[in-house]
Amino acid sequence: MSDYNKDDIKNTEDEPKYEDVCYMCRRPESKTGRMLHIPNMNNMCICIDCMERSFRVMDGSNYADLMQGMNIQDLFPGGMNMDDMMNVQNQIPKRQKLKKKAKDDEKVQPEFDIKNIPAPHILKAKLDEYVIGQDRAKKAIAVAVYNHYKRVATNTMDDIEIEKSNILMIGPTGCGKTYLVKTLARLLDVPLAITDATSLTEAGYIGDDIESVVSKLLAAADNDTERAERGIIFIDEIDKIAKKKNTTARDVSGESVQQGLLKLLEGSEVEVPVGATSKNAMVPLVTIDTRNILFICGGAFPDLENIVKERLTSHSSIGFSAELKDKYDQDRNIVSKVTIDDLRAFGMIPEFIGRLPITVTLEGLNxxxxxxxxxxxxxxxxxxxxxxxxxxxxxxxxxxxxxxxxxxxxxxxxxxxxxxxxxxxxxxxxxxxxxxxxxxxxxxxxxxxxxxxxxxxxxxxxxxxxxxxxxxxxx
Structure with a gap:
């Protein structure tokens, strides 16, 4: 630390809204602490760890012998562009810059005040202006969202911790699942990330990691971690990660994805890449707490009605209590009779279903x-x-x-x-x-x-x- 001036370690005033990012390790200042700014290199930021590591490398080797016999062409075979070197800090994309968290003395009125949260009947009335029908579903979602943001606003109530109420939406294609969530997020003015479960795979395999769903929410919140931690994540096509049946291969996009989502749904601190969907050495990472993020999962669940129908007609077909096999063939809303056992038979693991306590069924359109x-x-x-x-x-x-x-x-x-x-x-x-x-x-x-x-x-x-x-x- 004696080789450079500690007074150079300060926050730049050029972009006070965003965190500095180390040019070498790409970590933001929320991870590294204060950084060293090099004025002669256009205020290039280097964290103290990388600077000390560089000094140790230089002190541990004979620098003169290392450079002897080498010319600039050996160091830079493609030539050296001084303009690029002077603008290294500007090479960091804006989508990979995190917004700074407000200090305690700078914080203003909290974003969610319990008095400003719209009541369930107001939310439902607003949804009625955009979504036709689905009264039961809109009522259940309005109550769940109202309770969730009351929990976010109060955090605790008489030292009793209120658990999160994630939602599972089941309904045929084109009945308004995604449109309902989009309208809800617009009315609440909270960041919303809509992602597709079909692209998710287990860590280490080709496809998006589990954390990519949170990374998309961070991007929707303009890289503001505090705002992202109060947002909504809608995972569509959730039925596509059902446990595969009659297969001997590793289920990297089915049951494994359900297991990977368990901690996210329940609430945990996860490291997500900023401005990308996969982790690599050139992308900064940030820690996001998912305890106050509302997860809404939706899917069409094809053939689920056959599972429900089979359960309802499983009684004896002989005698006074016999059930006709075609009794429910004309029932358009048979999915509304779904139970947890039906979802387990479809391929959803019990731990995953348990973290989605509210099940909402949407009826087909007549x-x-x-x-x-x-x-x-x-x-x-x-x-x-x-x-x-x-x-x-x-x-x-x-x-x-x-x-x-x-x-x-x-x-x-x-x-x-x-x-x-x-x-x-x-x-x-x-x-x-x-x-x-x-x-x-x-x-x-x-x-x-x-x-x-x-x-x-x-x-x-x-x-x-x-x-x-x-x-x-x-x-």
Whole structure:
């Protein structure tokens, strides 16, 4: 330490919001402590450990003999760019810079105040504006989120530690699982990371490590560790990491991933890479505490209804208490009768299920719900197309019968609400192509015959008597 001036160890004021990163070991100052800044090298940061290690190497060898007979071409075969050497600190990507934690005397009002957390009925009312149906699921999620952030705001209550309530969402594809979580995070104004469980593998194998889900949350929080520790992580396609059946190979993307997620779900301190999904020598690491992170896992769980049906019809088929084998064939919401035993039979290990205490089932969409999804939400699909044509000063309207036909076509595709946009895009293509050709078009009405391919849309030119408002136009 005697070979350099200790006064050079100070925090740079150029970027006070971000932590310094050691140029040699790539660790942030929250790991290394204060760093040495070299003014002649554009304030390049080097931690004390790396500096002392360099001095020990130099003191332990004959530096003159080492350099004797060597020229600059030997040291830098590709040439030496002094501009690059002077801007070494600027070479660290911004996405790998951590925001500094506020000091105790600088901390302001906490982000979550128990009086400012929206009550469950308020959360559900806000979700109703964007998500159609799924009342039971929205109520359960609103209560779980409200209790979770009360726990974050108070930390303890009369010395009784409140445990975290992670959520497992089960529902068919296209029923609104991801959209529900996105809307929830937007209403709460908290960082949200949406990740896919299909890319996760056991440590040491090709694919994303378990910690990558937390790394994505850190990126969503703009590398602010304090904000990330209060965020929401939504792991989609969680059913894809079910335990593989009838296999002798190592299950590196199934049961092993479930076991790796156990500590994250429960709450622990994990080291995650900053600005990357995998750990390597050139990426700084930061410690994240997952105790206050809300985990929501969702999946379609295909064939789970068969497991539930088999359990419900397992009684004797002979006698007064006999169960008909086809009794539940027409039950669209049979998944709502799921139990922990059914999830275990599907391939989820008991330890994993135990860390997701709240199980929410979403029902499949019927015809009426499809029609409501088309026209009722704030950002309904039909409203989007009406706004597009309104920019061309054209009024777009839909008959109620036409909406029913669109809903029937979407149900036939069996992909949930995702099918609605593809169907509308198909029959709106010609309309959106032809309308800009004629400035005299005032109103376009989509009819049932046009959706079925048996007719054309009704077009009203400007200056003609206006058509009566459709129900959609009044919404």
């Amino acid at each position: 015809r009426d719900m499809m029609v409501r999804i088309l026209k009722e939400p704030k950002n309904a699909i039909l409203r989007q197309y009406q706004k597009l044509l309104a920019l061309d000063e054209v009024d777009l309207r839909f008959d109620d019968e036409a909406l029913g036909v669109i809903a029937d076509k979407a149900i036939a595709k069996k992909t949930g609400a995702r099918a609605l946009r593809s169907i509308i895009e198909e029959f709106m293509l010609d309309i959106m192509y032809e309308i800009p050709k004629d400035d005299n078009i005032g109103t376009v009405t989509i009819t049932k015959a046009y959706i079925e391919g048996k007719g054309s849309p009704m077009i009203t030119m400007r200056g003609t008597p206006a058509l009566p408002d459709s129900p959609l136009a009044n919404n």
